[in-house]
Amino acid sequence: MSAMSARTVLLRRGEVHSPADPFATAMVVERGAIAWVGSEGAADAFADGADEVIDLDGALVTPAFTDAHVHTTATGLALTGLDLSTAPTRDAALTLVREFAAARPGDRVLLGHGWDAARWPDGRPPTRAELDAATGGRPLYLSRIDVHSAVVTTALLDLVAGDVPRGDAPLTADAHHTVRAAALAAVTPAQRTEAQRAALAHAVSRGVGSLHECAGPDISSEDDFTGLLRLAAEEPGPRVTGYWAERDIAKARALGALGAAGDLFVDGALGSHTACLHAPYADAPHTGVSYLDAGEVAAHVAECTEAGLQAGFHAIGDAAVDTVVEGIRAAAAKVGLARVRAARHRVEHAELLTPASVAAFAELGLTASVQPAFDALWGGADGMYARRLGAERAAALNPFAALLRAGVPLALGSDSPVTPIDPWGTVRAAAFHRTPEHRISVRAAFTAHTRGGWRAIGRDDAGTLVPGAPADYAVWHTGELIVQAPDDRVARWSTDPRSGTPGLPDLTPGTEPPVCLRTVVGGRTVYVRPGE
Structure with a gap:
């Protein structure tokens, strides 16, 4: 900046x-x-x-505000490109694809984001033949809303080196990483910079003064990452702290990253059936995908700790979270618990936790970088989480109150473009969690979205x-500022000035932000x- x-x-x-x-x-x-x-x-x-x-x-x-988990270029491409997040049906999504292709005749690869078949009447994503017809046979990459799977056209598959499935099922895991790399390689430097500027301008228009870019070789590219850091340093806008998700400490440091962290994948996402679980999905006969084991986690954390660099991992399912805990415990046994705690290593998302894993986060000094809007979007008895896990397991997701009670630092973010950069909406989602026992106060959520983001990068003097x-x-x-009574959680409010506590906006659902x-x-x- x-x-x-x-x-x-x-x-x-x-x-x-x-x-x-x-x-x-x-x-x-x-x-x-x-x-x-x-x-x-x-x-x-x-x-x-x-x-x-x-x-x-x-x-x-x-x-x-600090948004503690952003994919800046992808956010900008969604803002300036094809956004399918509001498409109510598959046919509506295909119409948007057809219109976008007609409006962008010069694009080498058409890029879109945000489809969610779980919200469509028949739950089926577009087939490759349907997308080929909608685009007139042009290369197209469409990421699912969680960015952990995608549907593509035949023309894009023809650009991919290597063996990638050519059926109609959405591409996941390594196949998805391969097609995403091919699609993003077609984005010109000028397009990329335009997208980054759009995302940074959008962030400051929402009161976000700093963001944490979660980049990596399976997400973007080195040029994308260094270009963003350079743009943020040269032009007025939000502060950008970069994380590079690769187990190569020398590279992370050379690229200007604060840590070899962020979306260093231990697993995938619930919506794409790739989050790693101990028990099978309720709607699929498997337990998801695992990318790292505890030994690999331990080696990375120990190396980062000794190098004075933050480590961090993407972990959503309970098996993935336990892998992270087991690995960091092993690293602490090697280099010392005090040194591990002082490093403030991070876990991104950390959605399906047990009481034991919550306690382990506190013991190991881990920061939970979480996204409350996930619960607002996918939680509840009829939401995607319940369909993937069943209502009982889904009710355990995103236990913000338990994390705070255990003393685990929270840093709130959006994972944009998965959910929008919307800080007051994020605070509201944490305070009015769909599972009441996981709710935290507006004040606690606000702190986690301001000071918490600074603490997550090792700064205690800001926010x-x-x-x-x-x-x-x-x-x-x-509107009117109110002070939440300390014993009332989010049910009742106090305007008594004798509390001596700064007021915050009323974020009760239905109020204007x-x-x-x-x-x-x-x-x-x-x-x-x-x-x-």
Whole structure:
């Protein structure tokens, strides 16, 4: 990202969400950091020395959100390309494919994302023949909403080197990685940069000031990764912290990654029947896919710990999570538990956990990088999770409250483009989890989506509006601010000012979400809502 702003800015006549002063209405930013928060009356002393005075007119100022799991280029391609996430039927999806192909005659490969046959009446994805007809025989790659399987055309298969199944079933595991690599190789550098700019601009328009890019050889490419980091360093926008998912520490470091982590796959996803389970799926006669064993996990964690680099893994199913726990325990026995804990290794998704695995996360100092919108999209008695696992097993998914009670740090994200970059929606999904015992307070979810993301990269000095912290903040138009009573979970609310706790928007389902008016990163304005 561009250098911080050296200007002094006074914001006044608003509501500043700061633990330093729960009743603050004004804030001073100086040289890219928070210099002061306090009352309106005291703000007069700073007015003459400010380069800019912003009248908040009652708006709320919060720390900017951190989205702890993003695929930036894929997000941008979804924003600028073919999005099938709202297609209600297979026929509707095929119509969108046909229209997109007609509108993009010059694309070497047509790219689309977001289909979900589990939500269609007959549950069947498009066949290869149907896609061939819709595209006029052109190369097409369509990733499922979870990005762990895809359907493609014959013309794309003809571009793939190696043996890939040529039937109608969606491609998964290594076959999917192979066709995705072939499809993305056809994206020009200019297209890629356009997509990255679109994704970064979208993020700041949602009040996101930093994001964690989860890249890797099975997801994108080295050029994609380094190009994104370079773009984020050169142009105003969100901070981008990069993770490279490969067991090659030297490469991760050379590429500029904070860790050899992120989507380093131990398994796949529930929707694609590739998450690794102890017991078979309720709707398929197998237990999913395993990519790493405990010995490989242990070797990687030990090497990363000794090199001072974060390790991390994608693990969704209970068998995959147990593989990670077993491996990290073995690494701790080799290099020392204290060193493993200090490294703040990560587990992405961590959906199907047992009480024993939750306790192990706490013991090993692991950060759970989780996506509450998954539950909002796929949870509930009639959702995809219940169809894949049965209602009883599905009810154990995404146990956010148990993780927090055990002392496991949470960092919230979207896994965009799997679910949208929508931070208030993410907070709402955690607070109103479809399984009531997994709900956490709005305050806890908000903290996990702001300060939690910073802590996940080893920074304890950021993600909150206190003097000395980086001036990464967002300004919001919102309704009445409320304080959640500490003993009420999400059922009842308190507006008693004696609580001494900063208020947050009412996120009860059905209420309007806050609207982002301005996003600032390092004291530099990177987004202003049109008309403001």
